[in-house]
Each structure stands twice: as structure tokens, then as C-alpha cells.
Amino acid sequence: MNLMSHLIAGFPDEETSIAIADALVKGGANILEIQLAFSDPSADGPAIQTASTIALEKGYSTKQGLEVVKKIHERHPETPIYIMTYGSLAFTPGIENFVKMCKDAGVSACIIPDLPFDCDEGLTEACKKHGLENIPVAAPSMTKERLETMASKGFKYIYAALRAGTTGSETTIDQATLDFIDTVGKGGAKVLGGFGIRNGEQSKVLSKHVYAVVAGSVFVNIVLANENTDKGKALAIEQIEAKAKELTGLQ
Amino acid sequence: MTYSNNGFFDKFGGKYVAEIIRRPLDDLEEAFNKYIRDPEFLEELRVIQRDYIGRETPLYFAPTATELLGGAQIYIKLEGLANTGAHKINNAIGQCLLAKKMGKTRIIAETGAGQHGLATAAACAKLGLECVVYMGEVDVRRQQPNVATMEMYGAKVVPVTSGSRTLKDAVNEAMRDWATNFKNTHYVLGSALGPAPFPDIVRTFQSIIGEEVKRQAAERNIDIAAVVACVGGGSNSIGVFTPFINDANVRLIGAEAGGIGPNVGENASRMTGNASREGIVQGYKSRFLIDEDGQSLPTRSISAGLDYMGIGPQLAALGESGRVEFTSILDKEALEAVKFFARNEGILFALESAHAGAAAMKIAKELPKDKALVINMSGRGDKDIFITSPVFRPEKWKEFLKAELKRLDNNEDIHDAEIMNKK
Ligand SMILES: Cc1ncc(COP(=O)(O)O)c(C=O)c1O
Numbered sequence: 048m049n050l051m052s053h054l055i056a057g058f059p060d061e062e063t064s065i066a067i068a069d070a071l072v073k074g075g076a077n078i079l080e081i082q083l084a085f086s087d088p089s090a091d092g093p094a095i096q097t098a099s100t101i102a103l104e105k106g107y108s109t110k111q112g113l114e115v116v117k118k119i120h121e122r123h124p125e126t127p128i129y130i131m132t133y134g135s136l137a138f139t140p141g142i143e144n145f146v147k148m149c150k151d152a153g154v155s156a157c158i159i160p161d162l163p164f165d166c167d168e169g170l171t172e173a174c175k176k177h178g179l180e181n182i183p184v185a186a187p188s189m190t191k192e193r194l195e196t197m198a199s200k201g202f203k204y205i206y207a208a209l210r211a212g213t214t215g216s217e218t219t220i221d222q223a224t225l226d227f228i229d230t231v232g233k234g235g236a237k238v239l240g241g242f243g244i245r246n247g248e249q250s251k252v253l254s255k256h257v258y259a260v261v262a263g264s265v266f267v268n269i270v271l272a273n274e275n276t277d278k279g280k281a282l283a284i285e286q287i288e289a290k291a292k293e294l295t296g297l298q
Numbered sequence: 299m300t301y302s303n304n305g306f307f308d309k310f311g312g313k314y315v316a317e318i319i320r321r322p323l324d325d326l327e328e329a330f331n332k333y334i335r336d337p338e339f340l341e342e343l344r345v346i347q348r349d350y351i352g353r354e355t356p357l358y359f360a361p362t363a364t365e366l367l368g369g370a371q372i373y374i375k376l377e378g379l380a381n382t383g384a385h386k387i388n389n390a391i392g393q394c395l396l397a398k399k400m401g402k403t404r405i406i407a408e409t410g411a412g413q414h415g416l417a418t419a420a421a422c423a424k425l426g427l428e429c430v431v432y433m434g435e436v437d438v439r440r441q442q443p444n445v446a447t448m449e450m451y452g453a454k455v456v457p458v459t460s461g462s463r464t465l466k467d468a469v470n471e472a473m474r475d476w477a478t479n480f481k482n483t484h485y486v487l488g489s490a491l492g493p494a495p496f497p498d499i500v501r502t503f504q505s506i507i508g509e510e511v512k513r514q515a516a517e518r519n520i521d522i523a524a525v526v527a528c529v530g531g532g533s534n535s536i537g538v539f540t541p542f543i544n545d546a547n548v549r550l551i552g553a554e555a556g557g558i559g560p561n562v563g564e565n566a567s568r569m570t571g572n573a574s575r576e577g578i579v580q581g582y583k584s585r586f587l588i589d590e591d592g593q594s595l596p597t598r599s600i601s602a603g604l605d606y607m608g609i610g611p612q613l614a615a616l617g618e619s620g621r622v623e624f625t626s627i628l629d630k631e632a633l634e635a636v637k638f639f640a641r642n643e644g645i646l647f648a649l650e651s652a653h654a655g656a657a658a659m660k661i662a663k664e665l666p667k668d669k670a671l672v673i674n675m676s677g678r679g680d681k682d683i684f685i686t687s688p689v690f691r692p693e694k695w696k697e698f699l700k701a702e703l704k705r706l707d708n709n710e711d712i713h714d715a716e717i718m719n720k721k
Contacts, residue, residue, distance in 0.1 A: 136591055160317070186316070188321040189321060
């Protein structure tokens with residue numbers, strides 16, 4: 048199965064975030080979703096907000112964050128990296144500039160939830176021009192009409208946020224969720240499905256219905272619980288590798 | 299430009315939100331467009347405005363200020379006399395009534411200083427709605443009187459511990475709550491900003507200020523040359539400006555927080571100075587105090603209500619087109635204005651509104667004596683006693699607080715307290 052796993056560039060520090068990426072890849076993750084920390088991540092839950100604040104306090108805004116991304120890319124050239132961040136960080140330097148910076152760091156796609164697919168400031172176009180994908184984020188609360196419009200726009204991937212809420216709560220895979228996933232993929236997009244994945248059983252069930260399972264705050268929470276000491280960080284890296292293995296079914 | 303074009307005011311505005319929050323915004327837009335044309339809704343609102351808010355508020359002629367400033371006739375629109383002490387109630391009542399019509403039972407709000415939270419808490423108490431107010435932990439600490447009052451109205455005040463723990467973080471937290479709970483919950487945003495349709499909704503409910511000014515002026519043959527208002531997010535200013543936007547004879551002037559100086563982190567000036575840039579933050583495109591990457595920057599103002607990084611998109615557009623002039627007022631100038639109007643007119647401005655007062659003091663002389671300069675006093679200053687007292691009478695205030703603390707520690711009635719026996 049495919050696992051897209053998430054980390055924040057520069058959280059809890061540069062060295063550890065690179066080690067986290069190593070652990071995720073070792074644990075079987077085959078896509079890395081790397082978040083560039085933003086001061087106001089309103090589509091994320093408290094765990095990712097806290098982690099973003101820590102990364103920013105250490106100076107990992109766009110440029111420094113993308114340097115971390117580049118290092119990770121150099122260590123794992125075969126693993127695609129998708130950048131996740133907010134519209135402010137893409138718009139302020141100029142969308143095309145931002146996409147170019149991402150490309151130079153080895154990024155292959157952008158996920159920017161607050162640049163809606165029908166008002167994206169030219170993000171999709173800029174991505175196309177530079178050989179990247181723009182990956183929109185769909186939510187179950189979208190009207191059927193809007194969801195179908197998104198699904199038919201020709202996106203190669205669509206990120207499906209599997210719960211009417213922000214990252215971090217438990218996911219149940221019920222019929223409504225399965226119907227939602229179906230609609231998201233209707234236009235041929237590969238579905239990256241997640242939000243709230245906690246254990247191997249959930250990812251196993253979900254993996255049958257999506258192109259890749261997405262897991263994010265489960266890893267961030269492991270780091271948050273251990274980030275204060277070197278020993279804690281080493282432990283977190285071990286646990287992350289184990290968790291990735293659990294989610295990918297390698298163990 | 300009085301109404302947005304599909305959420306945009308020229309290039310500003312929009313609905314830059316994640317899809318998780320899109321549905322409640324679209325539902326709200328639909329309901330608002332329906333009810334704002336519904337005579338029954340409008341009549342219900344009108345009665346509440348009259349009997350509960352206390353509208354209309356007076357347009358007061360300030361004779362001493364006029365004489366001392368030596369220019370235009372000074373008029374003050376006393377929004378501070380509205381129930382709960384500021385214009386914020388106009389929007390809170392409007393949105394809560396709308397939410398009730400939509401079948402929502404739970405209201406959430408963000409608040410900085412606590413004025414909008416207070417107004418929303420009161421509106422919910424009046425209309426029988428559950429109320430949760432998100433407030434940055436830093437603001438909870440420094441604005442206790444408003445926290446206490448919100449709780450008195452039965453609201454639950456939730457301290458927000460993420461990010462910088464101030465207003466913008468309270469907005470983020472309210473957005474998160476809404477994304478999860480929108481089926482039964484309405485989010486009452488407190489200023490004319492955020493994603494569409496909020497700028498249109500808030501302006502519509504606040505425009506009653508300007509409509510009254512216009513009517514009052516016509517009734518009394520007052521010839522208005524300029525209207526000045528303070529600009530935080532922009533709700534009181536757009537509210538008082540709106541009926542005058544298409545009247546080129548009336549200058550419209552917005553006063554921003556100049557804080558302690560022009561540098562980054564020293565003020566909250568989005569339209570003046572050079573600390574701000576165009577951006578997309580918290581769901582809308584406007585001018586923000588953000589850095590070159592797009593990260594939010596710290597802001598500063600003595601008035602908590604103006605201490606915010608963004609400005610409503612309509613005002614940003616009106617500012618760029620030149621229709622609204624902006625000026626920036628320092629903390630110390632606002633304090634001077636509080637004193638000036640209190641001493642000379644017996645009117646106590648809120649620190650926010652005092653920025654408008656200070657701007658008027660500067661420009662009155664530029665205007666002819668037979669014309670009027672209207673200051674929108676968005677709120678009254680009782681709430682600022684913990685900020686103004688330490689400035690104007692620090693020793694007495696310290697003594698008072700120490701004695702109160704001691705009395706509370708000893709669990710004594712004021713009549714028995716040590717301070718009463720001091721000869
Ligand atoms: C009295 C008063 N005036 C002005 C403001 C600023 O808000 P706005 O610019 O939306 O009117 C506030 C905000 O709390 C306030 O309490």
C-alpha cells in the first residue's frame with residue numbers, strides 16, 4: 048500500500064526533522080508530505096499549530112524550510128515530496144516564484160488548502176508550467192455540485208479530508224466516507240485519503256479505497272510528546288519508524 | 299463601491315478558505331441574502347435595535363471642542379451609548395438573529411479586547427442562544443473585566459493557547475470550531491473582514507450608524523464636510539462611511555493605530571507607513587502586517603481593539619482608490635484625545651475611538667467653520683480604566699489595587715478593610 052506521511056520542516060529542529068523523514072521512509076512511507084510552517088494554520092488542529100509555532104521560533108520559514116526539504120530530497124531522491132502550506136506563503140513572494148523555489152528544492156507537488164481550486168491565484172497554472180502538480184483538498188461537507196466540479200478539473204491527485212473537521216480527530220470509515228471517496232475520484236484523480244489515521248487497522252481498511260493513505264498528526268503527536276530532550280527525540284524517531292511500519296503493514 | 303462583486307472589492311476580499319469551511323460560508327451567504335430582504339426579519343431587527351440596543355444613538359454637537367479646535371463644527375456620534383458600550387452590538391445582534399432564523403442553537407465568536415465577545419454574549423443571552431467565545435490567553439489575562447462580564451451573560455470564554463495567543467489566534471480557533479460544528483453553530487465574526495460573505499454582512503449591520511448620521515444631519519441642516527472613524531478590522535468605520543461613499547463632498551478619514559512608532563512590531567498601521575503588504579491571510583485578500591514570506595508579524599497598540607494585523611478588504615480597496623484617507627495616530631495622541639473630550643465635553647471615548655478623536659483634533663482646522671466634522675465615537679471608555687488609570691494616576695491606582703487584593707485575601711467586607719481605618 049501507499050502511505051503519504053507528514054512532517055513539518057524544521058520541527059522540532061532541522062536535524063530531527065531530517066531523521067523523521069528517514070524514519071518514515073524506512074517505515075515504508077512512499078510519499079512525504081512536508082509542511083512549511085505558517086503562523087496561522089487555521090485548517091490544522093492544535094498539534095500541527097503547536098509544532099508550526101516551534102518550527103517558526105527556530106527560524107524555519109519558507110527559505111529555511113525549503114533547505115530542509117532539499118536535504119531530505121537529496122537523501123531520498125526516489126521518494127516524491129509534496130509541500131503542504133498556506134496561501135499566504137505562496138502568494139506573498141508571488142505564486143510562480145514560490146512554485147519555482149519548491150521545484151528547486153526537489154518538490155513534486157503543492158497542497159495549499161486555502162487557495163481554492165476555482166480561485167487559486169494561478170497556482171495550478173504555475174505548477175503545470177514548472178512540472179509540478181497542484182493537489183486540491185476536498186472535504187465531505189462540500190456540496191455534491193462543488194465536489195463534482197473539483198473532481199472533473201483534471202487534477203492528477205486530490206487530497207480527501209475524510210472528516211468534517213480539522214486534522215487530529217479519529218476517523219471512522221463508514222459508507223458516507225466511501226461514497227465521498229468515490230465521488231472525489233470520479234474524474235480520474237488519484238485519491239490521497241486521510242485525516243485522523245491512528246493505527247494499522249484503520250490504514251488497512253482505508254488503503255483498499257484510496258491511492259494512498261495519508262497520516263499526519265499521529266506522527267506530529269509522537270514528536271510533541273518527546274521533543275524536549277535528545278533522548279526523547281531519539282525515542283520519537285524509533286516510534287515514528289514503528290508507527291509507519293504499522294500503518295504500511297510492514298510489521 | 300458599496301457591495302462586493304462576488305465577494306471582491308476591486309482586487310481585495312474573496313473566500314480564500316479550505317473546503318472544510320466553505321460550506322458554512324456558502325450557507326450563510328444564502329441565508330443572509332434571503333433574510334436581509336425579509337420584511338419580518340427586518341422589523342424584528344428594528345425593534346431590537348430600538349428597545350434593546352437603544353437606537354438611535356445621539357449625534358452630539360461638541361461646542362467647547364469646536365471652539366478650542368478652531369475649525370469645523372465638531373459632532374460626535376455616540377455609539378458608546380449603545381447597550382454594552384460600543385458599536386459591536388449592532389453586528390452581534392444582527393448576526394445572532396440571522397443565526398436563529400437559520401436554526402442554529404450555538405454561537406461562537408472570537409474576541410481581542412473583549413468588546414465583540416461581550417456584545418455577542420449579551421446578544422446570545424437576549425436571544426436564548428448558547429455562546430462560546432474564543433479569546434487569546436494573553437488577552438484573557440489583560441482584559442479580565444470583559445471576561446467577567448461575558449461570563450455574567452452566561453457565555454463560556456475559552457482561552458486560546460496556540461500561536462501568539464492573541465486575537466488572530468482566537469480567529470483561527472473559532473474557524474476550527476466552525477469547521478467541525480457548523481451544523482448547529484454559527485460563527486459571529488466581529489469585524490468587516492474575513493472570508494466572504496462576512497465583510498458584506500458586517501457592513502450591512504453596521505451601516506445603521508451612517509444612515510442615522512445622514513438622517514440626523516439632514517433633519518438639523520448639518521452640512522457634513524468630513525467623517526472620521528477609527529479602523530481596527532474596520533466595522534465601525536465602514537458602518538459610518540457607507541452612506542457617504544458615493545457623496546464626493548464628504549471626506550472620509552480612517553484613523554489607524556500608530557502605536558509607539560513606525561517600525562515593524564510598533565504599530566498596527568496597514569494603510570499608512572511601510573510595515574504592511576498585500577496578502578492572503580485568514581480567508582481574505584487585503585493589506586496585512588506580514589513579513590516577506592507571508593508570516594504574520596507582531597502588532598502593537600494601546601487600544602486592544604485596533605491591535606490586529608489585517609484590515610477589512612473593502613476599506614483596503616477604498617484606501618487604494620483614494621476614496622478613504624488614512625492617518626495613523628500614536629498611543630500618546632489617543633490618550634491626549636481621551637483627556638481632551640472627557641474634560642471639555644464630558645464624554646469618555648474608548649481608546650479605540652480616541653484615535654478618531656485625535657485625528658479630528660488634527661484636521662478640524664483644515665475645514666471651514668460652517669461645515670461639520672463628524673467623529674464616530676465607536677465605544678465609551680469605561681472599559682479602559684485598567685489601562686488609562688495606570689497612565690493618568692499611577693500611584694493612586696496601585697494603592698487601590700493593592701488594598702483590594704489584601705481585602706480579598708483576608709476575605710473582608712469593604713467596611714472592615716484596613717484601608718477604611720486609615721486616618
Ligand atoms: C470601541 C471599539 N472601537 C473600535 C474597534 C475596532 O474594530 P472595528 O475597526 O471593527 O470597528 C473595537 C474593537 O474591539 C472597539 O471595541
